[in-house]
Amino acid sequence: MRAAAFAATLFAVTLPAQAPTAWHTDLDAARQLAAQNHAPLLVVFRCER
């Protein structure tokens, strides 16, 4: 699985109940949300060059 295919799999992931993994695109907003919820952040960089 090349990086592109790996990323595509990751970003398309859904739970069996069809609740998709929510991928934020605004890092600052995501940090605020993580701080409020004491949640860790997962920041994925996917270069599509």
Added chain:
Amino acid sequence: MGRDPEEFAAAAAPYVCVKITDLTTVDIRALRFDFDLTFAALLMHADGTIYHRYGSRGPDAADGYLSIASFARLLRNALPDHRAYDQAQQPPPPQEPLRAIDLPVLRDKRAGGQKIDCVHCHTVNDAEHVEAVRRKTWRRDDLWVFPDPRRVGIRLDPARQERVAEVLADSPAARAGLLVDDVLVALGTTGPIRSLADAAWALHHEPPTAHALPIRWRRDEREHEGELALPDGWKQCPPGEYAWRPYKWNLSPSSGFGGSPLDAAAKTRLGLGADDFAFTVTYLVDWGENAHRGRAAATAGLRKGDVLVAFAGRSRFQSIDEFHAWIALELTAGDDTELTILRAGERRTLRYRLPH
């Protein structure tokens, strides 16, 4: 994909997930990783503390260390790290953010009217390299970015990336007493190590002149500590292992031209063996700040359409990327070399002074 999607979704559920495909506004002073990669992940606290990195590759396959299972495993294993940190936070010292688009080289390009639609990850390396050369702070050893732990004798397990899968004979790790199945805990001041990217990050920050690196590992539930004795040039790797890195395009010397590999049928037509290295020259670098390189190749007599079969007497390369990496790592600007080419079926040798 089997259970992969479910496994990842479950492991990612406790996290606030962010996907970034353009570094333009990213603070690259705070969020650093191996910018040669096309996929990288940071596991971090909202205050900017980075717990772990993921996404590195070994010298062989681009995806050798990428799997949903290993990524999900890291996400699960990092949760205790987050909970412990969240109870006793030590935010990184405040520093002035630096958006990638504001790197001096990119700022100058924009000031010159160039439109930059997207800052790619490797663009950060390119821009930082140019700036360091301008400021005369770049040193040749700086090219050895994010060394693979094999440089100290450790091959990590792609599935459980903190596990030692192999200890290379006669290496610093072997001399320090590491064994297969040991679990890396810390390298230098970086720990816990939970991924290949964590290990590469730790090694990246050790100076090339370092001769000792503390290491901790776990074996049979007991933690051990020792020291890796690093030889001179410990960060260096062969061109074949460096070949995948876009960073090589920043280096000097460089061929000044490139092209596409010949397929088997084309090789046969030219009387070459299937394993012979050969590529058709499809471009001479005649643009940008390195146009002098293409001019040097043209002056030597090279033309688009020529088939290159040897450079400086060497005709064994695994790939065109290795060819370019070999020139950058092994040769010196100003070297008098020879290009061996086929033109209209005739073998010719061109004298070529390698440009800077």
